[in-house]
Amino acid sequence: MFNLPRFIDLGLCNKVGGGQTNNVYELPEMPGVLIKTVRSDIVDPEGFNKRSKGARRLRRLGIYNGVARELNEFLVQLRRRRVPPFNMPFAQPLGFVQTTEGLGYMVERIDDRDGRMAPTMRDLCRAGSFGALHLKALNEFFDRCKREHLVLGDANSRNIVFTDARIGKPEFVCIDGLGEKSVIPIHALSRYFNDRKIERLRQRLLREAEWARTNPAGQRPRRNGRKIFFALTCAGVLTASTAQPTEKATGIEVSQAPVQDEGFIDMAQDAIDYAVSLIAEPAEPLPVLGPPRLHDVSRPRPLPANLTAV
Ligand SMILES: Nc1ncnc2c1ncn2[C@@H]1O[C@H](COP(=O)(O)OP(=O)(O)O)[C@@H](O)[C@H]1O
Numbered sequence: 001m002f003n004l005p006r007f008i009d010l011g012l013c014n015k016v017g018g019g020q021t022n023n024v025y026e027l028p029e030m031p032g033v034l035i036k037t038v039r040s041d042i043v044d045p046e047g048f049n050k051r052s053k054g055a056r057r058l059r060r061l062g063i064y065n066g067v068a069r070e071l072n073e074f075l076v077q078l079r080r081r082r083v084p085p086f087n088m089p090f091a092q093p094l095g096f097v098q099t100t101e102g103l104g105y106m107v108e109r110i111d112d113r114d115g116r117m118a119p120t121m122r123d124l125c126r127a128g129s130f131g132a133l134h135l136k137a138l139n140e141f142f143d144r145c146k147r148e149h150l151v152l153g154d155a156n157s158r159n160i161v162f163t164d165a166r167i168g169k170p171e172f173v174c175i176d177g178l179g180e181k182s183v184i185p186i187h188a189l190s191r192y193f194n195d196r197k198i199e200r201l202r203q204r205l206l207r208e209a210e211w212a213r214t215n216p217a218g219q220r221p222r223r224n225g226r227k228i229f230f231a232l233t234c235a236g237v238l239t240a241s242t243a244q245p246t247e248k249a250t251g252i253e254v255s256q257a258p259v260q261d262e263g264f265i266d267m268a269q270d271a272i273d274y275a276v277s278l279i280a281e282p283a284e285p286l287p288v289l290g291p292p293r294l295h296d297v298s299r300p301r302p303l304p305a306n307l308t309a310v
């Protein structure tokens with residue numbers, strides 16, 4: 001019988017992934033489980049992100065704020081469903097362990113049908129394999145998040161993975177960035193605001209899928225200079241009053257100042273994404289994409305014609 005460990009020496013684990021914040025490990029004795037730790041190189045001796053300044057240093061959870069946010073959302077979802085088992089559209093938190101890199105956050109590992117770690121949406125787009133099946137699954141994912149009032153703080157294409165080996169049908173699963181990020185928790189409090197945010201995310205990811213489809217690697221025609229300038233100016237204005245780490249978006253680097261409200265950062269990120277989309281825009285411009293609306297995001301934007309069918 002396997003006993004849950006209280007401490008894991010990560011030297012005995014295989015590193016299987018990682019990103020801007022986390023290292024991701026697997027332990028052969030614990031199949032189906034991933035262990036996430038916060039990368040030591042971004043942590044200061046006080047347990048804050050080295051780039052955190054000002055009010056952010058008052059948050060007592062420091063680098064574990066993100067884990068707490070995810071756990072919070074998980075608990076909210078469980079509160080609503082008291083009769084297990086449920087398949088939720090995110091990797092289920094499984095527990096905590098101490099490791100040689102501080103807290104180890106254990107989560108459900110999402111695999112593809114061959115037992116390899118499931119590809120992210122970004123992987124699928126880059127490989128040119130994002131197709132109708134994925135599109136349907138993506139729309140279902142967002143519809144479900146709306147229905148279940150799931151708050152997605154940071155759902156970009158690297159934080160959702162695709163699998164058809166989990167619930168018996170193709171699905172996207174959120175593996176990172178769950179939970180409310182705004183200082184004022186408007187998305188957690190209000191379905192209306194959450195739905196609007198999810199709709200913006202859906203539009204953003206559909207655009208990304210569309211660029212990937214129409215712009216295979218290496219073909220990046222540059223046009224729309226004025227629109228790019230406008231979008232980047234919006235991003236600049238929005239970030240001018242805030243203090244955050246440097247964000248990189250497909251080659252465009254934006255230095256963010258002191259954070260008043262993460263909603264601003266969200267909007268700035270939208271503006272940056274929009275600028276990036278314009279850089280990568282195909283010769284035939286997509287029919288729908290207006291500049292990001294900073295005050296009015298309520299009007300639904302129609303999807304590109306070739307993406308509406310599902
Ligand atoms: N639960 C999971 N199942 C499958 N793959 C995962 C899971 N969690 C993370 N990964 C992989 O590890 C990568 C980095 O993990 P993530 O938690 O997103 O780190 P970061 O916060 O640094 O971006 C992801 O892009 C994904 O490829």
Ligand SMILES: [Mg+2]
Pocket residue numbers: 019020158159176177
């Ligand atoms: Mg991530």
